[in-house]
């Protein structure tokens with residue numbers, strides 16, 4: 387009698403141990419991943435430290451090549467950053483920083499004339515088609531009293547002729 391009761395409780399105990407085992411491996415695996423990540427970040431730190439303390443290492447071809455790659459990538463990013471600030475500066479009023487509509491000749495917020503840019507023309511085309519596709523709220527459209535151009539939302543000055551509204 388006690389035997390089957392025992393075997394049932396053994397069975398339950400085994401199942402419990404199994405799930406405990408799974409939980410344990412999961413925990414251990416996570417620990418392994420965690421430690422591997424820490425090792426990687428220490429590797430990174432070592433690399434950075436060596437880059438900043440080159441006097442610690444003797445001349446080595448592999449290291450020299452790797453350092454040259456870093457310099458090259460840094461230069462590329464400097465070019466990228468310069469391009470980003472150029473794109474950001476474009477499309478904004480030089481006087482007040484308000485966002486300009488594509489093809490605006492005057493800032494809608496302060497009326498400052500927008501200097502014409504050669505590279506802007508290449509990007510004006512896709513911006514224009516995007517604006518054309520965007521749904522326009524009929525009742526929101528306001529036209530310039532001087533030249534009839536559609537005014538930017540909340541514009542104080544006409545983007546086309548610069549007339550104050």
Ligand SMILES: [Zn+2]
Pocket residue numbers: 479480481482483484493494495496497498
């Ligand atoms: Zn402005």
Ligand SMILES: [Zn+2]
Pocket residue numbers: 530531532533534535544545546547548549
């Ligand atoms: Zn106008």
